[in-house]
Amino acid sequence: MPMTFTVAVAGATGYAGGELLRLLSGHPEVEIGALTAGASAGSSLLSHHQHLITLADREVVATTAENLSGHDVVFLALPHGASAEIAAQLGQDVLVIDAGADHRLIDAEQWRRFYGSEHAGTWPYGLPELPGQRDVLAHTQRVAVPGCYPTAVTLALLPALTAGLVSGADVVAVAASGTSGAGKAAKVNLIGAEVMGSASAYGVGGVHRHVPEMLQNFARLGAATPTISFTPVLAPMARGILATVTAPVPAGVGLAEVRQAYADAYAGEPFVSLLPQGLWPQTQSVLGSNAVHLQVAVDEAAGRLVAVCALDNLTKGTAGGAIQSMNLALGLPETLGLSAVGVAP
C-alpha cells in the first residue's frame, strides 16, 4: 500500500458524507477521491456543503461501483439497504466502511423485524472500545460503523457491564439528539421553525431501529438477558447526543466502586473520558470532536446506577468513529485526523 491512501465517499451530499469529508480533508494520510451521490450527481459539492470550501472544485458523480473502484478505502454513507449491492462489487482488497446500518446486526431475524428487508450479513463492528475489538479491526477489510445511539448507550454502560455491577436487564435509556441525526431530508417536521425551541419524542416504545443493536452490544458485554426501554428525543440543536442510561444496581454498590470501574475501563482510551466528579457531560463540549464524555451517579433510593454520556452523533457517532476504525484497519495511529477537543462554546 502507498503511504497516502485514496478514499472515496459514497453518499457524499448527506450529513454523514459531509462530516466524513470535513474530517478527511484534515487527515494527513489520505487523498480524497471520488465523491458520489444519487439524484445529486452532476452538481458541485459546495452547493451541498458550503463549509467544505477547500473542496470547492469538486463535482459529485453517480454512486456506481465503477466510480468507487480504484480507491484504497470506500466509505458508504447510504440509506439502509443500499450498501450490500455496492459492497459486493468492490474487491476484497478494498477497505469498505459502511456508515449505515446494513451490516451491524448479527441476528438476521432481528434485522428483518426492524428493517423489513433481507439481511445483508454482518461485518466487524467498528467500536474499538469494545474488549478485543481493536485486534479485529486491525485485520479487516470490512467495517460496520455503529449507530449513533448504540455508541452512546453502549459506552455509557460498558464498564458497569464488564465489571458485573449491572446485569443488562431492565435498562432504561433516554437520549436527546440533535436534528442532524434525522438526516438531510426535506421534511416539514424537520424544518427549522418546527424544531427550534422545541423538544419532542419519537420512536417511542421499543420501535427504534437502534434497539436490537444496543441489546446485541449488551449481550456481547456479558448480559445474559438484556432488555432496554429506549426513548430518543429530538432536541433543538444541530448536533450532539446526551444519553441518560439507568440500570438496576444491587444495594451496597457505591459511587466509589462505580467510578473506579469506569476509570479502569477507559484508562487508556484516547477518546472516552470519565469526567472529574462534579462535572456533568454537555454536548457542546464534544461538538465536532471524537470525544465521549461520561459521568455516573448511584441513586440508592431508586436502586439504580445512572450514567450520562455526551458525544457528537456525526463525529464519534458516525464519521469520526468510521475514521477511527479506518485508521486501525490501515495500520495508522488510531487518533490520526481526529480531535478529542470539541468546538465550544
Added chain:
Amino acid sequence: MPMTFTVAVAGATGYAGGELLRLLSGHPEVEIGALTAGASAGSSLLSHHQHLITLADREVVATTAENLSGHDVVFLALPHGASAEIAAQLGQDVLVIDAGADHRLIDAEQWRRFYGSEHAGTWPYGLPELPGQRDVLAHTQRVAVPGCYPTAVTLALLPALTAGLVSGADVVAVAASGTSGAGKAAKVNLIGAEVMGSASAYGVGGVHRHVPEMLQNFARLGAATPTISFTPVLAPMARGILATVTAPVPAGVGLAEVRQAYADAYAGEPFVSLLPQGLWPQTQSVLGSNAVHLQVAVDEAAGRLVAVCALDNLTKGTAGGAIQSMNLALGLPETLGLSAVGVAP
C-alpha cells in the same frame, strides 16, 4: 368580594413573576396591584420584563407585608425559604398562592433533607387534576403551586396509577427542560453561549429537590412503595418540559387498555390532552399555554409503559397552574385568562 379582584405579585422581576404578570394582564377579572422585588425595588418593571409593555408605567417596590397587604390575592414567586414569613403576615382572608416550594411537601423530614431548612408547613396542593383536589382548592385561602417537573411527571403517570396499571415502583423519568427553569440568575453556566446548541444533565442520581414531591404525588395516587430515578436535562430552549416517564407494566397490559385509561382519566380536563395515536408531544405546541400534551406506548419487550408529557414550565408548570388554582379558589371559571393553545411554531 368585588367582581374584580386585586392581585399583588411578590418576586415580580423573575421568570415566574413575569409569567404571572403576562397572564394576569390578559385576565378579565383581576386588577394588577403591587409588584415587589428584593434588590430591584425602585426600578421600572419594563427594565426587567420588556415584553410587559402594557405595564410600562409600573415601578417595582420592596417585598414587604405592608406593600403586599390590601389585595384580594397575593402571589409569592420567591426563592424557597422566603414565603413563610411573608405569608404569616398576610391575613387569612387573603388568597395567598405560593409559586415556590415552601409549602408543597407534607413530610417535614423530607423537606429538611432536600432543602436543609425548617419546614414551613403544608398548604393545599394546586394540581386540580388530582382526584378530589378541585373541591379542596375551591375552599382554600392558601395554595402551594406544584413544581414544574412534578406537574409533568405526575400527570404523565396519573391515569396508569389510578387505574392500577402501574404500581409506582421503579419509575424512571428523564425530563428535558428549557433553561428558564433554572431561573433568571446571572450565572456563567446559564449564559447563552454556554447553553445554546447544547444539552446537559444536572441534579443526577436522585438529588433533585422535586423528587420527594413526585413520590408524594405517586403515594397520593395509590402507590404503596413508590420509587423514581429522575434525571433533569437542560435543553437549548427557553421554555418547555418534555418528560419521558417509564414504569414497569405487567405482561398482558396492552396499548388499547392503557390509552383507554388515559382517555378516561382526562376526559373532562380543560388543559390535559391525550394526543391522537401517531402524534407525539412537542414542547413547541404548548409554549405559553396551560396545555399538557400526553402520549403513551407499551414496550412489551422491555416490560414498560412509556408516557411522554409536554408542558410549559413557566405556564402550566408555574404561573398558569397558579392562576388555574386562583380561579378555583375565587369561584371563577377554572380556565379564565388561560389558553390551551400554544404559540407555535
Added chain:
Amino acid sequence: MPMTFTVAVAGATGYAGGELLRLLSGHPEVEIGALTAGASAGSSLLSHHQHLITLADREVVATTAENLSGHDVVFLALPHGASAEIAAQLGQDVLVIDAGADHRLIDAEQWRRFYGSEHAGTWPYGLPELPGQRDVLAHTQRVAVPGCYPTAVTLALLPALTAGLVSGADVVAVAASGTSGAGKAAKVNLIGAEVMGSASAYGVGGVHRHVPEMLQNFARLGAATPTISFTPVLAPMARGILATVTAPVPAGVGLAEVRQAYADAYAGEPFVSLLPQGLWPQTQSVLGSNAVHLQVAVDEAAGRLVAVCALDNLTKGTAGGAIQSMNLALGLPETLGLSAVGVAP
C-alpha cells in the same frame, strides 16, 4: 350582521393559517368555520398544527369557493397568484382579507417585475397606523395585509418621514427574520440542522419582493424619490423580525427632536411603542403578540438616523395585522383578540 361573525381560513395548514387560527380561537366575536388547503385536504387540522388542540376535531377541506362561501369573513393565506381567482368568486358582502401579496402593490408594472405574473389589482392596505388608513379600513370588504418586512421597515421610518426629518432617499435596511418567514415548506435549506446556530443573507441586492412595497409606503408617507437598499437575513429563531433601518438625516437634527417625532406619531397607537431611552427592541419581547417595539438613535458622525424595530412576523407581520384590520372592517374594537404582551422569555 350577527353579533358573532363566521370566519373561514383558506390555506389553513401553513404558518399564516395556523397563526390566524391561534388568534381566532381566542377571539370573542368569531366562530371558526371552514378550514381549507390544497394537497392536504382531507387530513385533520391537528396533524398540521399540533398546538391547535382546541380544534382537534376539525378536518381540512379543499380550497374552493364553495367551501369558503357562506362566511362573514374569509382569510386567504395562499401562495401569491392564488388569491385573485378565489376572491372573485366570493360576494362583495363578504369581508375578504388577503394575507398574501397579490393585492398590495398599486403599480402593475412593479408587480410584473417582481412577481412575473399579471397584476390582480389593488385592495385597501391593512396597515392601520398609516395616516388616514383606519377610516379606509372601516369601510371596506377587501383588505390586503402588508408584508412582514414592509410592516417593520415602514413603521420604523413613518414618524421620521411624516415629520420631514428624513427624505426617504438612500434608506438602508437590514432585517433579521425568524425562519417561519420562509414558510412551512419542505426544503433542505430550511431544515433545523441547516438553520440552527447559523445566520445567512438571502434576496440580496434589491431583488426581494417586499422592496417595491416598502417604496410604495415611503412614497405614501411623502417621500419624493424613495430608494432603499434592503437585505433580509435568516436568523436562527422560529419567529420575529428585527429591522435596522437607517436614513440620512440633516446635520443639526438631534435625538430629542427625533424621539419627540416618534412619540407623537405613535401616541395613541395600541400596538406600536417607542421604548424608553436605554432599552432596545428584542424580538422575544413581542413574540406571539401584535406589538411593535421601536427605538431610535442619531449617529452624527455618520449623518444617519438609525431606527430599530421588532415585531413578530407571523402576528403583527401577518395574522395579527390581518385580524386588526378585520376588527376595524367589522366595526369591532381594534384590539379585540389581540395582545400587546409578548411571550417572553
Added chain:
Amino acid sequence: MPMTFTVAVAGATGYAGGELLRLLSGHPEVEIGALTAGASAGSSLLSHHQHLITLADREVVATTAENLSGHDVVFLALPHGASAEIAAQLGQDVLVIDAGADHRLIDAEQWRRFYGSEHAGTWPYGLPELPGQRDVLAHTQRVAVPGCYPTAVTLALLPALTAGLVSGADVVAVAASGTSGAGKAAKVNLIGAEVMGSASAYGVGGVHRHVPEMLQNFARLGAATPTISFTPVLAPMARGILATVTAPVPAGVGLAEVRQAYADAYAGEPFVSLLPQGLWPQTQSVLGSNAVHLQVAVDEAAGRLVAVCALDNLTKGTAGGAIQSMNLALGLPETLGLSAVGVAP
C-alpha cells in the same frame, strides 16, 4: 529559537482564551505553557472549559509577569486596559499577541473618546490580508489582533476600496453576532432564556468601540473621508458574525466588475473566499474555522454595493486570527494549526 515554541495564555478562562487553547492544542509546533487568569487562579482549566479535555490536568495560575515569562509566545486575552502593563514587563524577545483592543488604534484621541482611558500605544495590526501587512507581521514581536467586527467589515469592503469602486464614505453595516462576542460574563441579559429565540440590537448610533477601528482600516485602504453607520445585532447563536456591508457605488459599475475585483483581491488568500455566484455566506459554514466567506451584489436601483461576510468571531475574529499572525511572526507556514473548513451542520 527551538523548533517547538512555548506558549502562554493570559486570560485563559474566557472565550478568547478557550478558543486559543482549542486551536493551540492542535497546533503541531507549539507547547502550551502557563495558563493564567484573575479571580479564577487556582482552579482547574477543565472547570472553565469542559471541552479542553486533553488539558484536563492543567491548573490556572495568576496573571502575573512572573508566571508569563519564559515563554516564546504570550497571548493576552484580557479586558481592555489590562494588556499594556503586562506587556511592558515581558521582554522584547518575547512574541506578545494582544487579542484585546489596547493596541489597535493609532489615534490616541479616538482611543480616549471610545474607551475613556489613556492610550497604550499602537502595535502592528494582525490582519495579514491588508496589503503589505504580511511583511510587517513577519518582523514583529508585538501584534494587535483586530476586533471581530472590524475584521468582518474590513474584509467585506477591502477589494472595493482598493479597486476604487467605493470611496469609503457613507458605508452602512449591520452585523449579526453570536453571543460569545459579548464575552463569558455572568449578566442577566446574556443568559440563555433571554437570548435564545431572540434578536436584539445594541451599541446603536455610532457608539460601538469597533467603529474607529473600522474607519482606520478604511483610511488605510485609501478612503479619504470614511464614514460608517454600524449596528451590531445579537443573534441567537453561540458563534459567528454575518456582516451586511453596503456602500454607494457609481452608476455603471456592474456585478461582473465587482466580482472580478473581489476575486483578484483574494486570489491567493488561504482563508478568504468569494463564493461562487448564487451561494450566500452563512455563519454555520465557517464555524470553528479561520475561513471568511464573501458574496457581493450591486443594487442599481439603490445605487449601492452590498457585500455579505461570514466569519467565526472567536476563530478568524479573535483566536484564529491571532494564531495566523503568530505563525507569520514565528516564520511558520501561515495556515499551520488552522482550518478553512467549518463545522457544519
